Amino acid sequence: MGSGLNFLDLILEASLLVQLVMLGLVAMSVMSWTIIFQRKKAISDALINAKKFEQKFWSGIDLSKLYNEISSRSGQSQGIEALFTSGFKEFARHKKNTFQSASIVMEGTHRSMRVALSREIEKMESSLSFLATVGSISPYIGLFGTVWGIMNAFIALGEVKQATLQMVAPGIAEALIATAMGLFAAIPAVIAYNRFSNSVEKLESHYINFMEEFANILHRQAATQIEAQANVSA
Template sequence: MDLNHLSAVAAQVAGVDAVAGVPTRLDPLELFLDADIVVKAVMVGLILASIWSWAIIVSFVLRLGKLNSASREYEGDFWSTSDREGALSKSKRASIPSARVAGAGLDEWKRSTKNGAPDRDAARERIGQAMESQVAEEADELSGKLTFLATTGSVAPFVGLFGTVWGIMNSFFQIGETQSASLAVVAPGIAEALFATAIGLFAAIPAVIFYNRFSNSVNQYEAKLQRFADKVHAGLSRELDKV
């Protein structure tokens, strides 16, 4: 075996050893620990955003279920009693949106009728506006935290992409320092960089899915409140005819 052949075999063995030094499976913790400080900051920020998004998702599901149940119970009680004002305790106004909507209408009805016969058309308009305003306020309050989901869904992929670009630039600098573009030199930095994009998608995808779903749920809940308000308004309008 001549010298040239031995050199070629040695080069092949060295190449195999270099590639063998590259991790063969994904280790998220190792990728995070080996990443550049900027990429680490990006990853931490995205992980925190994902945790907060899931906290909002879980709390919103529980809250919406509780509000729907409480509103159904209150509306049943409201229509089954002749003492509508007695059904508006302070505790119910504090915790049930339907009670606050009915309370807004009843409060305006009392203000409009306290001085005797009112201008019925103007009173009806004021009562309707008072309840519509309260319905809109309830919907806005319910959907307030959903803006974070929308922001996370739209921004997280780009934040992850920033971490990826930064990590790839570091890989290029390593190539320049080592004067080698072998897989052993380039692969770790690129893997760390791409991991930032993966975390960005992990944070963004559920945020977008649940934001769209919850936005539809808020619209449905607002429509239910508006139908209840319309019924209350019709009842108060009939009462005005008796004044």
């Protein structure tokens, strides 16, 4: 209990600038943890939804029925469903033009899915740059508070005739707290940034694989339809 009070006393007795540095680091740490929990939930939800969707997609369900089912829901489709709806909508639009070749139909479909992919990955990467920034600058901000606190401690030490360790120790201790708080803010942010970046890369790779498989299915459908129309015309 005493050590806790001493720790609090050191913070309260620190200079105004050092206190502002500590306050800023606490704010950055709180924001980092908020983002960490938000990104963890968003990425976890995206993986779960992708697994559920792919189970239904590969179950043999009619793609038009699946598209209508997703489109009828309230709100905009997200994640892998957004790739599917964007691609299928564009495919259906181009397919109505019977004079277009399968390659032209698929070019528009691919382009639509790539735009959707970029949009979804951008959502997943939202706020990750803040974690990287916190991880990069927090130790230096803490170090600045430490240097400033130690400088003030030695200035105060120079104003007395007889200096003792008991006189300088509190000033140095309160200054070092700033460095500790900087590391406390930086370490979780760096770990979370690296982990989430890796998760987003894996998710993006998963989405791209689905896009290619889905595009192959649509290409076969387009080629079959064009061939059937050619036979009818002949």
